[in-house]
Amino acid sequence: MPMSDFLVKRNDLRECRIVESKAPELEPGQTLLRVDSFGLSANNVTYAVLGEMMSYWDFFPAENGWGRVPMWGFAEVERSEAKDVEPGMRLYGYLPPSSYLAVTPAQADADGFIDGSPHRAALPSTYQRYRATDADPFYRAVTEDLQMLLRPLFFTSFLIDDQLVDDGLAARGPIVISSASSKTAIGAAFLLAQREGVELIGLTSARNVEFVDDLGVYARTVTYDAIESLDRGPATFVDIAGDAGVRLAVHAHYGQELLYSMRVGGTHWEERGAGGDELPGPSPTLFFAPDRVTKRSEDWGPAELQRRVSGAWHPFCEWTGSWLEVIHGRGFEAVQRVYLDVLEGRVEAKTAHVLSLD
Secondary structure, three states: OOOEEEEEEOOEEEEEEEEEOOOOOOOOOOEEEEEEEEEEOHHHHHHHHOOOOOOHHHOOOOOOOEEOOOEEEEEEEEEEOOOOOOOOOEEEEEEOOEOEEEEOEEEEEOOEEEEOOHHHOOOOHHHOEEEEHHHOOOOOHHHHHHHHHHHHHHHHHHHHHHHHHHOOOOOOOOEEEOOOOOHHHHHHHHHHOOOOOOOEEEEEOHHHHHHHHHHOOOOEEEEHHHHHHOOOOOEEEEEOOOOHHHHHHHHHHHHHHEEEEEEOOOOOHHHOOOOOOOOOOOOOEEOOHHHHHHHHHHHHOHHHHHHHHHHHHHHHHHHHHOOOEEEEEEOHHHHHHHHHHHHOOOOOOOEEEEEEOO
16 A cells, blocks of 8 residues: 555645655664554544644644544554664554654653654653553454544543542533534543533534433433523533533533633534633633643652543543444545545544554
């Protein structure tokens, strides 16, 4: 199979193309990763939507005006000029939709390494680690698909749950979650639903009401056009849709009784709006997972953070595996097709895509 890159126009996310590429030449201290497979979901669209604002395009530079949308998946070490990184090592981490990736391993050991490439030095450390599957507490061979699709989302879900509880918001009135059918929302709801005194309200489109109800983690499912049917009173808004109209409707409904407005994602990427100053109630606060990782790494230590997240992950993984339908595709044409389907919202909530490049 020829080596290729999948590129997206940074100022027009619908414009995308496949271009032929060559394996990068290695410099001393570098390692060549062959990208094996990755998940492609609304999470990746969020990376593209926020690419400029949050520097997601900077991880895997492309030609001027184009970008490589970051993916989470597995790769294998094909060649290595770096100490303690051997060919054949299988790794989980942040990858481009490309045949190969050259990295500069730092702090390498049996657990893996971080990419010390100069162009990534100023970027969040959360996205820099490549974990060897042999030593990864999250890893089980039978759940590779779910790890590619849900692990980074679940990490965000875990951190959302952690912050809401840490800030004393979890039991001070309902937690209203937009895009309730999204995987990040489902992960957060799964965790929050296990806590005493938490009431969860899922906001979703009419076509996803049955799916959200059947999950069994939300106390109530409400369509976007029925927000006014909710009881007024203290509430917390977790905005995963990123839809300006939905955000305004929630803020207008709760007004000054809205305790906190957490802006997480952009699944409704075309309806995304800035907004904040003109909204009733508190200004939306952007939730940036790497900042929360830094805080909890300082509070608990990195190893304890990983232990807590992996401990919560396995029950979630088992539960999700009972209802999520994984659709497999192969090759760059499949990557392009699935990317456009996800971008345009043509993927059913109960399904998710895993793409292989070999």
